[in-house]
Structure formats: structure tokens, C-alpha cells
Amino acid sequence: MSTLLAFEEALEAIKQSASVRVEQQIIPLTSSVGRILATDVVASICVPPNANSAMDGYALATNDWQAGKQFSISQRIAAGHAPQPLMPGTCARIFTGANIPAGADTVIMQENAQIVGEKVAFNEPPRQGDNIRPKGQDMQTGQTVAQAGETLSPMHIGLLSSLGITDVTVYKPLRVGILTTGDELIAPGETLQAGQIYNSNGPMLSALVTQAGHLVSHCIHAADTPKDTEDALQILLESCDIILSSGGVSVGEEDHVKSVLEKLGTVHLWKIAIKPGKPLVHATLKGTPFLGLPGNPSSTLVTYHWFARLLLSICSGQKAQSPQSYLIDAGFNRSKTITRDEFLRVSIGQDGLAYAHPQQSSGALLAACQSQGYLHIKANTQIEYGHSYSFYPFSGF
Numbered sequence: 135m136s137t138l139l140a141f142e143e144a145l146e147a148i149k150q151s152a153s154v155r156v157e158q159q160i161i162p163l164t165s166s167v168g169r170i171l172a173t174d175v176v177a178s179i180c181v182p183p184n185a186n187s188a189m190d191g192y193a194l195a196t197n198d199w200q201a202g203k204q205f206s207i208s209q210r211i212a213a214g215h216a217p218q219p220l221m222p223g224t225c226a227r228i229f230t231g232a233n234i235p236a237g238a239d240t241v242i243m244q245e246n247a248q249i250v251g252e253k254v255a256f257n258e259p260p261r262q263g264d265n266i267r268p269k270g271q272d273m274q275t276g277q278t279v280a281q282a283g284e285t286l287s288p289m290h291i292g293l294l295s296s297l298g299i300t301d302v303t304v305y306k307p308l309r310v311g312i313l314t315t316g317d318e319l320i321a322p323g324e325t326l327q328a329g330q331i332y333n334s335n336g337p338m339l340s341a342l343v344t345q346a347g348h349l350v351s352h353c354i355h356a357a358d359t360p361k362d363t364e365d366a367l368q369i370l371l372e373s374c375d376i377i378l379s380s381g382g383v384s385v386g387e388e389d390h391v392k393s394v395l396e397k398l399g400t401v402h403l404w405k406i407a408i409k410p411g412k413p414l415v416h417a418t419l420k421g422t423p424f425l426g427l428p429g430n431p432s433s434t435l436v437t438y439h440w441f442a443r444l445l446l447s448i449c450s451g452q453k454a455q456s457p458q459s460y461l462i463d464a465g466f467n468r469s470k471t472i473t474r475d476e477f478l479r480v481s482i483g484q485d486g487l488a489y490a491h492p493q494q495s496s497g498a499l500l501a502a503c504q505s506q507g508y509l510h511i512k513a514n515t516q517i518e519y520g521h522s523y524s525f526y527p528f529s530g531f
């Protein structure tokens with residue numbers, strides 16, 4: 135146990151080792167949702183470019199208002215049409231989105247106006263600025279409105295369009311190679327023979343990588359031999375920016391990933407004090423980052439969420455963000471402690487307390503599907519009913 139690296143130390147070491155692995159490209163803004171900005175975006179105009187009306191009504195100068203005064207309507211301003219300066223002592227008919235004429239400093243909504251023949255009166259005294267959206271209310275010229283490393287959301291597409299932007303500089307998608315290992319594994323769709331199981335980590339890792347916005351460029355399966363493992367890695371090294379693998383990282387005679395990594399590159403760390411996921415290995419192969427995740431499906435999931443997600447995110451140019459978490463009280467006790475940080479698959483009950491799924495085996499995946507997130511129990515900690523622990527919803531990864 136003494137050789138295990140502490141969870142936070144491993145996380146920091148992997149974070150420190152990582153850097154952007156992809157080039158930049160310019161693409162149309164309309165095709166950029168989900169892509170990662172490579173440069174800051176600075177507003178080149180004010181939005182809105184001019185003060186405009188927030189209501190359909192009448193624009194006037196507050197100083198001109200008097201109780202009972204009937205105003206002539208000196209112009210009609212529709213959105214999209216430039217106004218004339220307001221004739222002193224009059225008001226302008228104005229519509230939502232139309233520019234405020236020079237000389238007006240308030241808009242009275244039409245529901246609060248009384249039409250008197252050709253004229254209009256306003257009972258309530260107006261206040262300066264009422265119903266006027268000032269120039270630059272949303273964005274000011276020179277303001278940084280999006281930063282390199284942000285993932286472009288539909289809101290960004292709208293925001294940048296409102297600046298008149300048509301193209302953005304983004305990072306090319308990170309090409310991720312996935313290697314699964316194990317003689318016992320066959321692809322879903324084939325017929326199971328004695329001793330075989332279906333390869334579930336390959337499809338799960340592909341889905342996790344795709345969901346995070348990266349590109350799965352190759353998914354290869356290798357038998358449990360050093361040669362097969364090495365051949366597969368050589369293929370992935372030719373076409374991928376980063377490689378993830380599953381299985382073959384423990385100490386058994388059939389576990390060849392780590393020894394092949396030592397032959398082809400440099401192993402930075404192996405074995406972390408976490409449960410599940412202990413035999414995680416981090417290496418560099420010919421300049422390409424490599425993360426070897428343990429083969430047990432829940433170990434694969436946990437190590438992907440905590441380590442691979444972070445590494446892929448930095449390598450793809452994204453800002454590294456910690457997963458969202460909040461403190462939740464446990465709805466159960468556990469006096470047994472372990473010397474590893476533990477990530478229990480839990481659900482939040484109607485009472486707001488966290489309940490551990492009864493099946494916490496690292497070989498079982500249904501528990502993760504039936505849970506809402508992880509309860510992080512630090513090493514050597516008992517779990518006490520009503521005490522709070524960090525809860526990380528799966529949706530935050």
C-alpha cells in the first residue's frame with residue numbers, strides 16, 4: 135500500500151504534465167457549437183449599437199412633461215429606421231427595438247398613454263431612462279466576451295452573431311486512440327464461448343470521449359501478448375494525439391500494458407490510492423500522452439471521469455475545470471475504513487441524504503447506471519450518518 139500515490143497528488147501530476155496537443159483552425163461560427171475557442175473574442179462594436187426602445191410607446195424628454203399636457207406626435211420610428219432628432223416639446227411614436235431619437239430620454243409604454251385626437255397625453259410623470267436599453271447594455275466595444283479555452287455553446291453562437299462575427303478560431307478536435315486488451319473479450323454481436331465476456335469498456339470509453347467533444351480516431355483491441363499490445367500501440371501512435379487503454383495494467387502474468395509502455399516510452403506514475411481504479415498508469419510514448427485505465431468496468435469509468443477527462447480536456451485546449459460538487463449528508467454509517475480515497479456510486483433520496491448503491495464491486499456497471507454520482511470518501515475516513523461528504527453528480531463530468 136505504501137507505494138500507492140495519493141489521489142490529489144496523482145491528479146496534480148497528470149494536470150502538470152499536460153499541454154495543448156492540437157492545432158488551431160478557422161471555421162464558420164454556425165458550425166462551431168461544441169468546439170473549443172483558441173483565441174479570446176473581443177467585442178469590436180457595442181451591442182446594442184445605439185440606445186433603443188424596450189417597449190412600443192412614445193419617446194419624449196422628461197423635462198417636457200407636465201400633468202395634462204397633450205403632446206403632438208412629430209415622427210414615427212419603427213425598428214430598423216434611423217430617427218430624426220426629436221422636435222422640442224413633442225413626442226415620437228416608437229416601437230420596440232427602434233433607436234431613441236436625440237433629445238428624448240424616456241419611453242412611455244402605449245398602455246400608459248391617452249390618445250386625444252391627433253395628440254397624446256401621459257398621466258404619470260416619466261422617469262429618465264425608463265424603457266430605454268442603453269447603447270452597449272449587453273457588450274461594450276473592447277470588452278472580452280469569450281476566452282480561449284471556453285467550449286462554444288449555443289449561447290456563444292448567439293452572442294458572437296450579435297457582434298456580426300461569422301468565423302471563429304478554434305482548436306482542431308483532439309484525436310483519441312482507444313486500446314482495449316484481454317483474451318476473454320469479444321465484440322457485442324458475436325456469440326459468447328466458454329470463458330468469454332463482451333467488451334464493454336471499448337464502447338463506453340468511445341461514448342465518454344465523444345460526449346466530451348473529442349474525436350475517437352481509432353478503437354483497437356489487442357490480445358494479452360506483449361507483441362499484440364505493442365503492434366496496437368504503434369498503430370495508435372501514428373494517428374492519435376493521445377491514447378487511452380483499458381485493462382492489462384495490474385500485476386498478473388497476462389497484464390502486458392505497463393511492460394510495453396516501459397519498453398516504448400516513459401512511465402510517469404502507476405498505482406494510485408483510489409477505489410476503484412488503483413492500477414492506473416500514466417506514461418508518454420514518443421511524445422504522445424498515454425493513460426492506461428484498469429479493466430474492471432467501474433474502475434475504467436472512475437479513472438476516466440477523474441483522470442482521463444482532465445487530461446483530454448487540457449490536451450484539447452479546454453480550460454481545466456474541476457467537476458461540479460456539493461456537500462451532501464450520508465444516509466448510512468460505515469465504520470470500516472480503507473487506505474484509499476473511495477468513489478462510492480450513490481443516489482440522493484427524497485430526504486436529501488446520499489445512499490450508496492448496494493453493489494460497489496469494481497466489476498459491476500449496473501450500479502453506476504442506477505446511481506446519480508460519486509460520494510468521495512477520503513482515505514482512512516469512516517462514514518457517519520448525517521455527516522457531509524463531497525457529492526459529484528455524473529452530469530458534472
Ligand SMILES: Nc1nc2c(c(=O)[nH]1)N[C@H]1C(S)=C(S)[C@@H](COP(=O)(O)OP(=O)(O)OC[C@H]3O[C@@H](n4cnc5c(N)ncnc54)[C@H](O)[C@@H]3O)O[C@H]1N2
Nearest residue numbers: 314316333334335336381382383384389412428429430433
Ligand atoms: N494480485 C493482484 N491482483 C489484482 C490487483 C492487485 O493489486 N494485485 N489489482 C486488482 C485491481 S484493483 C484491479 S482494478 C484489476 C485491474 O486489472 P487490469 O487493469 O490489469 O485489468 P484486467 O486484468 O485486464 O481486467 C480486469 C477485469 O476487467 C475485465 N475487463 C477488462 N477489459 C474489459 C473490457 N474492455 N470490457 C469489459 N470488461 C473488461 C476483465 O475481464 C477482468 O475481469 O486487477 C485486480 N487484480
Ligand code: MOO
Nearest residue numbers: 410411412433496
Ligand atoms: O482498484 Mo480496482 O479498481 O478496485 O478493482
